Amino acid sequence: MVIGLDRNAFRNILHVRFGMTDDMIMDRVFRGFDKDNDGYVNVSEWINGLSLFLRGSLEEKMKYCFEVFDLNGDGFISKEEMFHMLKNSLLKQPSEEDSDEGTKDLVEITLKKMASMGL
Structure with a gap:
């Protein structure tokens, strides 16, 4: 049994809490959080992702944004x-x-x- 947020639950949080509406961006943000590519954002991935957004260095944030835009x-x-x-x-x-x-x-x-x- 996998414990975590699936893509739809994660996208719902991005939409409701952060006002995101662009499907492609929401999917890319999900992929950035889902480091083990299992289709779920577990507690550890959630905490690490939020930590980057809230306390990450400028370089870490830039690297994350680059990965979101580097589609292939x-x-x-x-x-x-x-x-x-x-x-x-x-x-x-x-x-x-x-x-x-x-x-x-x-x-x-x-x-x-x-x-x-x-x-």
Whole structure:
């Protein structure tokens, strides 16, 4: 018998307590907590995850966020991964017909800015 939060219970907490609505982000956060990949967040994983969010160093938090955005786990965040993660996170303006183009532009601007900073 496994004791812990399954994906649905975990997502419910993220939605109710933290106002998260993006399915992809909620799944990625779940995967970040579920370190042994058994489909449940046990007590130890829950405490370690919360500890990182509440008391983790900036470097630990950045590493976690990177892992959330690195959808295929290859150690890089591609334009496509950045696009998919930002697409549902940005608010669509009522007059905006094609928000994909705006998201693509934002990704390009971000990458150019990072390149100019030497990142």
